[in-house]
Amino acid sequence: MVAIAIAAATLAALLAGCGSSSPEPVARSIRTIGAHPDITVEEVTGGHLSVQQEAAIAMERTKNPGPGGDLQPLHAEDFVKPVAEYRRYSEREAKAVQRHVESLQGDIAAGDVGAAKRDWLDAYDHYLRLGAAYGALGTLDEQIDGNSGRLPDGVHDPDFTGLHRIEMGLWTGEPTAGLRSPAAYLARRVAHLQVAVRRIAISPLTYATRAHEILEDAQRDMLSGVDAPWSGAGLRATVDSLAATEFVVRTLKPLLNGRGSTVEPVENELARFRAVVDSVRREHGGAWPALGALTQCQRERVDGSLGALLQRLDDVPGALEVKRTKPYPTIAEQRRERQ
Amino acid sequence: MSEIDRRSFLKRAGGVGLGGIAAGYGLGAATTANASESEAEMAGRVNAAELADRRDFDGVHQAGILTPAASFATFLALDSICGGRAELMGALQTISSRARELTRGGAFPVEEYDAPPADSGTLGPVIAPDGLTVTIAFGASLFDGRYGLAARKPAHLTAMSAFPHDDLDPARTGGDVLLQIAAGHQDTVAHAVRELARPVRAELAPRWTMAGAVGAQRGPSPHSSRRNHFGFRDGTSDPDVTDPKVMDRLVWAERGGAEPAWTADGTYQVVRTIRMHVEFWDRVGLHEQEEMIGRKRDTGAPLGGTGEFENPRFDLDPRGERIALDAHIRLANPREPATIDQRILRRAWNYSQGLDPAGQLDVGLLFVAFNQNIQRQFTAIQERLNNEPMIDYVTPEGGGYFFAPAAARHPSDWVGSPLFA
Numbered sequence: 070m071v072a073i074a075i076a077a078a079t080l081a082a083l084l085a086g087c088g089s090s091s092p093e094p095v096a097r098s099i100r101t102i103g104a105h106p107d108i109t110v111e112e113v114t115g116g117h118l119s120v121q122q123e124a125a126i127a128m129e130r131t132k133n134p135g136p137g138g139d140l141q142p143l144h145a146e147d148f149v150k151p152v153a154e155y156r157r158y159s160e161r162e163a164k165a166v167q168r169h170v171e172s173l174q175g176d177i178a179a180g181d182v183g184a185a186k187r188d189w190l191d192a193y194d195h196y197l198r199l200g201a202a203y204g205a206l207g208t209l210d211e212q213i214d215g216n217s218g219r220l221p222d223g224v225h226d227p228d229f230t231g232l233h234r235i236e237m238g239l240w241t242g243e244p245t246a247g248l249r250s251p252a253a254y255l256a257r258r259v260a261h262l263q264v265a266v267r268r269i270a271i272s273p274l275t276y277a278t279r280a281h282e283i284l285e286d287a288q289r290d291m292l293s294g295v296d297a298p299w300s301g302a303g304l305r306a307t308v309d310s311l312a313a314t315e316f317v318v319r320t321l322k323p324l325l326n327g328r329g330s331t332v333e334p335v336e337n338e339l340a341r342f343r344a345v346v347d348s349v350r351r352e353h354g355g356a357w358p359a360l361g362a363l364t365q366c367q368r369e370r371v372d373g374s375l376g377a378l379l380q381r382l383d384d385v386p387g388a389l390e391v392k393r394t395k396p397y398p399t400i401a402e403q404r405r406e407r408q
Numbered sequence: 409m410s411e412i413d414r415r416s417f418l419k420r421a422g423g424v425g426l427g428g429i430a431a432g433y434g435l436g437a438a439t440t441a442n443a444s445e446s447e448a449e450m451a452g453r454v455n456a457a458e459l460a461d462r463r464d465f466d467g468v469h470q471a472g473i474l475t476p477a478a479s480f481a482t483f484l485a486l487d488s489i490c491g492g493r494a495e496l497m498g499a500l501q502t503i504s505s506r507a508r509e510l511t512r513g514g515a516f517p518v519e520e521y522d523a524p525p526a527d528s529g530t531l532g533p534v535i536a537p538d539g540l541t542v543t544i545a546f547g548a549s550l551f552d553g554r555y556g557l558a559a560r561k562p563a564h565l566t567a568m569s570a571f572p573h574d575d576l577d578p579a580r581t582g583g584d585v586l587l588q589i590a591a592g593h594q595d596t597v598a599h600a601v602r603e604l605a606r607p608v609r610a611e612l613a614p615r616w617t618m619a620g621a622v623g624a625q626r627g628p629s630p631h632s633s634r635r636n637h638f639g640f641r642d643g644t645s646d647p648d649v650t651d652p653k654v655m656d657r658l659v660w661a662e663r664g665g666a667e668p669a670w671t672a673d674g675t676y677q678v679v680r681t682i683r684m685h686v687e688f689w690d691r692v693g694l695h696e697q698e699e700m701i702g703r704k705r706d707t708g709a710p711l712g713g714t715g716e717f718e719n720p721r722f723d724l725d726p727r728g729e730r731i732a733l734d735a736h737i738r739l740a741n742p743r744e745p746a747t748i749d750q751r752i753l754r755r756a757w758n759y760s761q762g763l764d765p766a767g768q769l770d771v772g773l774l775f776v777a778f779n780q781n782i783q784r785q786f787t788a789i790q791e792r793l794n795n796e797p798m799i800d801y802v803t804p805e806g807g808g809y810f811f812a813p814a815a816a817r818h819p820s821d822w823v824g825s826p827l828f829a
């Protein structure tokens with residue numbers, strides 16, 4: 070009851086503002102372990118055990134997760150249905166990307182920069198909703214969504230192609246004639262997307278990790294402005310990644326139910342982050358603001374609630390383990406084995 | 409005393425710690441409090457000993473290369489805006505002579521009371537040397553057409569081009585001249601940066617700068633490596649700098665062959681400023697962190713081993729059951745006969761520079777590698793590391809490739825003079 074009240078208060082504050090109206094601090098136990106040779110740490114903060122006892126217990130837990138201890142690992146078959154649902158969803162998104170890239174190509178041919186920007190943003194949205202930014206598409210991802218920083222000659226590199234090449238052109242006022250060939254290239258690459266998405270091998274571990282890491286990538290690359298520097302679409306892109314995450318979590322919910330208390334806190338934080346970005350959007354008249362247009366207070370609310378969400382999502386892969394961490398052999402054991 | 413002897417002397421004299429801790433390590437007479445000396449007095453004495461540490465600017469090899477990483481370092485990359493060769497030579501000469509004065513220390517004169525003082529005064533009226541080293545290096549861009557140096561470019565020097573996971577900011581990459589300024593205290597470094605930039609404003613324009621620090625010595629032994637922002641000990645496995653044969657093979661420029669003669673006694677310096685996404689890292693389980701690195705986080709021991717400096721024995725673990733085949737230390741140094749010539753001499757400082765636009769800590773590693781041949785050594789390692797699991801948690805953002813020539817041979821010589829001879 071108390072926890073809910075605090076959560077509600079925090080949410081209200083996050084939606085409302087920053088600075089003096091900041092929420093009451095919520096007590097959290099933080100575990101610290103001292104390493105100084107001259108200091109003996111008697112107790113691990115937040116518990117009654119010594120560091121040595123804590124460490125011994127943690128070690129035991131990974132070595133022999135007894136029946137009453139850790140959760141039983143899931144079976145790979147449990148993931149078949151969620152992954153199939155996700156694949157269908159990705160195919161739909163891939164098709165949408167293709168559609169918007171085709172319009173984009175038309176806009177560029179017609180020299181209509183306004184329409185081209187709108188179609189560019191839509192194509193980018195759907196691409197990110199694939200959750201594809203999370204590396205599963207390899208080279209194809211680089212060709213469609215690659216940044217210039219990884220290339221020897223940066224934005225001048227002949228291999229700088231794809232969405233961001235066109236983004237640079239559209240938002241820096243480059244004549245559209247110069248964008249025709251990048252748009253044609255993008256359309257050719259995107260034509261492979263649906264098939265590629267259908268064929269991606271997704272192991273249970275990758276899928277569970279995706280629940281967490283799509284938004285980690287958004288935090289690192291999109292909210293920082295690194296990924297879409299010219300359009301400033303970082304917030305919008307983060308919200309696309311949120312949509313992808315929401316979908317993944319929804320498909321995993323049947324597996325998570327009954328495995329500790331992961332689902333509810335994750336859902337709460339997802340809802341909270343959604344509420345925060347929606348309120349920011351409303352404050353900008355209903356359109357996604359460019360990153361640079363956010364006030365400091367809006368930025369802090371977005372960053373803070375995403376940080377809290379990530380801290381929760383981080384529990385998902387752990388709760389869905391399909392195999393136990395095997396203790397590794399020691400050097401001495403391997404040496405003996407050799408003899 | 410050679411630079412290395414001096415280091416071990418200083419260690420005995422208490423350079424590794426203060427007060428009770430140093431005494432606790434049993435570092436010998438110089439640091440053991442005698443009955444009449446208070447802790448505070450001893451701390452003061454140790455501090456004075458540290459501040460008095462002096463490293464020769466002149467010699468065969470430049471200081472700051474084999475020298476163990478000083479507690480603080482700032483890198484200052486400069487672009488030459490000199491109109492001609494003579495002007496550039498003059499500026500480099502000035503840098504050397506100012507660096508020599510600063511590393512030697514001493515009082516500076518106040519000449520005219522009305523004029524701006526000759527020194528900023530941030531270290532007080534007497535400059536303590538504090539182990540200061542100023543290491544001067546040249547980037548590939550200095551060898552373009554401007555100063556007639558194109559034919560004299562070191563054989564393995566190129567601009568640093570991006571690797572697949574880099575996000576290089578051109579404004580924080582490269583530079584014609586690089587100064588690595590390192591000392592025992594932060595104020596000594598900051599002072600030197602300011603004093604070295606001052607006399608060459610019209611010739612060398614600052615391009616980028618980055619400051620870093622190494623953690624305090626927290627034991628358990630005085631040799632234990634300090635930690636980076638991921639909490640892991642950094643610097644455990646480095647080639648033996650006290651063995652001149654190893655250094656001739658791995659660090660100092662090759663004699664003859666494709667290398668121009670002026671490069672003798674110099675070395676290639678790779679600098680990479682690598683952002684570390686620590687919030688993300690902090691959400692990773694300890695087991696997975698250790699698997700990515702291949703070492704235990706607390707002790708620094710290789711997985712399955714007990715001591716920090718124990719050999720990881722990859723030969724006993726061909727399938728990676730103990731240390732994953734793609735663990736950082738395994739890819740970085742597979743310890744096979746074929747990779748023995750690829751080893752590099754690493755130096756690393758932790759940097760912190762505020763927040764990124766998404767409110768995340770902008771911290772990372774100022775990674776430095778000295779090597780004989782960038783392509784044979786650094787690039788070969790980096791290419792193996794391109795797809796290591798740790799890559800998700802770091803982003804290389806800047807740095808460059810440089811060549812650090814031999815030291816000035818005597819007080820009227822200057823670093824780089826053979827290049828112009």
Ligand code: HEM
Binds near residue numbers: 683752
């Ligand atoms: C932020 C980035 C990096 C981090 C956090 C990191 C961390 C570490 C750690 C914890 C170790 C083990 C302790 C030690 O021997 O020092 C290590 C070793 C090493 N690292 Fe890195 N490193 C980074 C970047 C690099 C880069 C860019 C290279 C070179 C291309 C590199 C090359 C090496 C080598 C050669 C070793 C020694 C391996 C051995 O001889 O056992 N590291 N690193």
